Amino acid sequence: MNNNRKRNIKTTKDKKKKKYRFRIRRLKKLFIFVLIVTAVVLFARSSLFIVDNINVTGNKKYQANEIILRSGLVTGQNVFKMLGEKPKNLFTLKFEDKEKAVSTSMPYISSISIRPSLPKSIKIKVTERTPFCILENKGTNLLIDKQGYALEILKNQNDKKYFKIIGNSLDSFKLGQEVKYKNKDTMNDLISFCNVLTKNDKDSNQKLYNKLTAVNMSDPGAVTAVFENRITVKFGDMDNLNYKINFFRQLFVNNITAKQKGTVDFTTGKHPYFAPQSN
Structure with missing residues (x-):
């Protein structure tokens, strides 16, 4: 019985020693950690x-x-x-x-x-952001990029570097944010039209994209474009757009003089013609 008691007392003492050594090790680690953190903070805040x-x-x-x-x-x-x-x-x-x-x-x-x-x-x-075109709305000329983000309000009413979007109403806009249109497909339709026009230009010496001065997006899914502020082209819907652009290009190069004004309408039949504007 005495032997058992002695063993129990020894075991208890051993456990206490282990706990003490464990606490000492923890305190040492904590102290070292605090030293390292302090050194890092002082180093980071140095003049270096x-x-x-x-x-x-x-x-x-x-x-x-x-x-x-x-x-x-x-x-x-x-x-x-x-x-x-x-x-x-x-x-x-x-x-x-x-x-x-x-x-x-x-x-x-x-x-x-x-x-x-x-x-x-x-x-x-x-x-x-790269400026793309001017959005004309209620007397305000708003410069936007291809993603439809508002970049700035232009004071120059006749900025010829960019074509205009006309005939489309806005819900709201804020500079630096995406413009909210009443017709949500406006930008998609516009980008599709411009992509076809620029791609079509690659195969021709007579470029049309740089002559584009306005695009009317008032009719959802349809496009009416103005070239050189004098020729209005009613392309209608996006069907056969490449053919329509080629057809118009031939008219523009071969049948329309540099001073003529008028309209080409693709919405009235398969073979449109140029209707000069009467003075």
Whole structure:
């Protein structure tokens, strides 16, 4: 009985020693971890990571200093301190809040990436939207890209670099966001028409796309286009569009003089003709 008791006492003491050693090891590990974290934080906050350069690439519409100003980033500060203003940024190693600030205030920017380039730089990479045409609505000339995003309101009413979309009503628009049309297929129909027109141009010396001045999209699924502000072509629906464009090209090159105005109508039969406008 005494032997059993002695063994139990020894076992209890051994267990206590193991628990004590285990706690000591845990405390040592915790202490080492705290030391490492402290060292890393001190190193990260050192002068080695003071930003002296902010580099912007991919920009054409906006000046680099405009983009930097909108981002709120400045040189002379520690890059990790700037990241730490939003703790999430430290985990992703990118300035997500700054990206949002730029993209929401600069309509031409479709995507942006702002990341530290250690030790002393920050890289801003942007992709800008390409203007496509002018959307005319209630006296407003709105420049949009191929995805239908509103880029800017044009003050010049006769900007000849882009053709106009006319005859289509908007629900709403906001610069930097996709335009909302009452007819949701407007952009799809327009892009389809322009794609066929540009593809057709490749096989001809007489280009039509650069003579396009307006496209009327008031009739869903149908297209009426104006060339050189003088020739109106009612193409109708998208069926046989390539044939219609070829037919019109022949008329435009061989039968219509440089000063004539008038209409070509494909909605009245298979063989349309040019109807000159009477003075």
